Amino acid sequence: MKEFEIAKKIGKDLTDAELKEAAAKALGVRPEKVGNVVVTRRSVDARQDILYRYRVQAYRQGETYEPYELPAYQDVHAADPVIVIGAGPAGLFAALKLLTKGCKPVILERGKDVHRRKADMAKLSVEGVINPDSNYCYGEGGAGAFSDGKLFTRSSKRGDIREVLHQFVRFGADPSILIDAHPHLGTDKLPGIVENIRLCIEEHGGEYHFDSRVTDIVPVDGGFEVHAGDAVYKAAKVILASGHSARDIYEIFERRGWALEAKGFALGVRVEHPQWLINQIRYHGKYQPFMPTAEYSFVQQVEGRGVFSFCMCPGGILVPSSTEDGTVVLNGMSNSARNSKWANAGVVVQIEPGDQPAEYQGPFALMDYQHDIERRMYEWVSAHGGKHPLAAPAQRMKDFCRGIVSKDLPKTSYHPGAWSSPLHELLPEHVSMRLRRAFPQVDRQMHGYYTNDALLLGVESRTSSPVRLPRDPETLEHVDVPGLYPCGEGAGYAGGIVSSALDGINCAERI
Numbered sequence: 483m484k485e486f487e488i489a490k491k492i493g494k495d496l497t498d499a500e501l502k503e504a505a506a507k508a509l510g511v512r513p514e515k516v517g518n519v520v521v522t523r524r525s526v527d528a529r530q531d532i533l534y535r536y537r538v539q540a541y542r543q544g545e546t547y548e549p550y551e552l553p554a555y556q557d558v559h560a561a562d563p564v565i566v567i568g569a570g571p572a573g574l575f576a577a578l579k580l581l582t583k584g585c586k587p588v589i590l591e592r593g594k595d596v597h598r599r600k601a602d603m604a605k606l607s608v609e610g611v612i613n614p615d616s617n618y619c620y621g622e623g624g625a626g627a628f629s630d631g632k633l634f635t636r637s638s639k640r641g642d643i644r645e646v647l648h649q650f651v652r653f654g655a656d657p658s659i660l661i662d663a664h665p666h667l668g669t670d671k672l673p674g675i676v677e678n679i680r681l682c683i684e685e686h687g688g689e690y691h692f693d694s695r696v697t698d699i700v701p702v703d704g705g706f707e708v709h710a711g712d713a714v715y716k717a718a719k720v721i722l723a724s725g726h727s728a729r730d731i732y733e734i735f736e737r738r739g740w741a742l743e744a745k746g747f748a749l750g751v752r753v754e755h756p757q758w759l760i761n762q763i764r765y766h767g768k769y770q771p772f773m774p775t776a777e778y779s780f781v782q783q784v785e786g787r788g789v790f791s792f793c794m795c796p797g798g799i800l801v802p803s804s805t806e807d808g809t810v811v812l813n814g815m816s817n818s819a820r821n822s823k824w825a826n827a828g829v830v831v832q833i834e835p836g837d838q839p840a841e842y843q844g845p846f847a848l849m850d851y852q853h854d855i856e857r858r859m860y861e862w863v864s865a866h867g868g869k870h871p872l873a874a875p876a877q878r879m880k881d882f883c884r885g886i887v888s889k890d891l892p893k894t895s896y897h898p899g900a901w902s903s904p905l906h907e908l909l910p911e912h913v914s915m916r917l918r919r920a921f922p923q924v925d926r927q928m929h930g931y932y933t934n935d936a937l938l939l940g941v942e943s944r945t946s947s948p949v950r951l952p953r954d955p956e957t958l959e960h961v962d963v964p965g966l967y968p969c970g971e972g973a974g975y976a977g978g979i980v981s982s983a984l985d986g987i988n989c990a991e992r993i
């Protein structure tokens with residue numbers, strides 16, 4: 483087998499004949515001696531001509547090529563149960579892995595199924611009514627269900643990413659995600675995929691219990707009783723995959739004296755530019771409508787802390803992702819076509835334990851700090867005439883950096899609306915100062931990025947969990963509770979759909 487690269491202008495198809503010819507050249511054989519030719523990666527190269535670069539594996543005829551195969555699911559109707567708390571990516575991929583190992587996943591989810599959940603999210607955007615069990619973070623599919631569905635992760639050490647991508651394709655994703663350097667699903671595709679996962683788990687004997695918020699985890703006789711609503715579920719092992727916002731779960735740990743600790747997270751704003759501007763910048767003025775909507779990412783260092791773009795959504799919209807009343811939190815999502823007029827991204831500053839004011843102490847120090855900043859956003863807007871309960875304080879980018887309240891604001895995709903505010907003062911000064919310094923610096927790499935046509939909205943704060951549930955690095959069990967597996971983003975060991983899914987797989991494998 484030989485690996486080689488081939489490039490082709492975007493908009494022109496790479497034909498089988500071209501691939502075969504290039505493979506023959508790479509192998510040093512005549513085209514009729516070429517066996518399988520497999521494209522393994524496709525990435526955009528916009529440095530000069532706008533190209534797709536393909537990475538390809540070429541096999542000689544007769545040489546064995548083994549395509550990736552997913553493990554088969556077993557019938558687990560009569561098998562021993564494993565309780566999985568949370569139906570986000572970590573919980574769902576843990577459950578799928580349990581099926582392959584002959585264990586019966588019993589999934590307890592505080593929210594609703596992915597279709598009933600939509601009505602609550604519409605209410606949230608239109609009326610500002612937050613259902614604390616059913617919102618952009620809670621419900622079937624977790625925080626990943628109504629998102630951009632970007633599927634890349636920098637953490638290749640966590641496990642085999644192919645397993646996650648192939649599972650998504652098995653349940654309905656476009657196979658292009660298997661080769662794209664920056665794969666994404668889109669919020670129009672995710673609910674169908676999440677539902678197909680459920681149908682498969684149930685068909686093989688797993689169970690789902692919606693509207694089942696877990697209120698206690700009681701160790702009993704070498705196993706656990708898990709309380710959810712009026713029901714009590716029993717199992718020898720529990721995977722806890724409740725995401726980064728489930729304070730009630732962390733309170734169970736505190737009450738029971740089980741270890742938990744404050745963990746760093748990142749805090750900042752959502753930045754919204756016109757998408758045409760980002761297309762112009764990234765494609766150096768050569769953008770054509772058949773090209774992929776342009777993305778960006780950056781990392782800067784300012785005064786010893788990272789300032790970085792987070793969860794960039796090309797052609798996306800902004801959504802309210804608070805889980806409690808009286809707070810304003812934003813996030814972004816996009817559909818598979820990425821065809822809105824806007825480009826949004828979180829731009830956030832790393833916060834380490836100790837960066838918060840001294841009054842915040844203990845394992846909830848950073849969670850309380852995060853929450854108070856979210857509340858400050860809400861309170862400022864509602865005290866200054868905000869018309870929608872979830873309207874976000876907002877400022878044009880250059881006005882933010884100059885410390886001026888904007889006279890007017892550009893249009894935004896954020897349905898509850900933007901409210902002109904002194905965002906530079908509402909954010910903690912150590913965050914504001916770093917953002918002020920970072921935006922003009924980013925302009926040196928992406929000329930045109932630093933502009934008053936860009937809108938900053940507050941606050942982007944649910945970037946990762948501000949609490950960690952420490953676990954044994956080998957067994958992945960909680961250090962104080964054998965048989966309990968803190969898992970995914972809420973445990974503090976993952977961030978994003980793919981890394982949370984991999985963590986779910988790893989926990990299920992340990993069981």
Ligand SMILES: Cc1cc2nc3c(=O)[nH]c(=O)nc-3n(C[C@H](O)[C@H](O)[C@H](O)COP(=O)(O)OP(=O)(O)OC[C@H]3O[C@@H](n4cnc5c(N)ncnc54)[C@H](O)[C@@H]3O)c2cc1C
Binds near residue numbers: 631
């Ligand atoms: C709008 C938005 C867009 C995003 N876009 C992307 C993206 O494009 N790419 C990406 O990689 N990441 C994205 N993310 C982040 C990503 O969704 C999360 O990192 C990921 O979902 C974390 O997976 P998880 O399974 O660990 O937790 P979660 O997805 O948070 O799932 C936790 C689940 O546990 C349930 N739960 C909580 N408490 C309880 C309880 N007491 N009892 C029972 N159930 C409970 C919740 O209802 C939830 O369903 C986005 C997030 C949001 C909000």
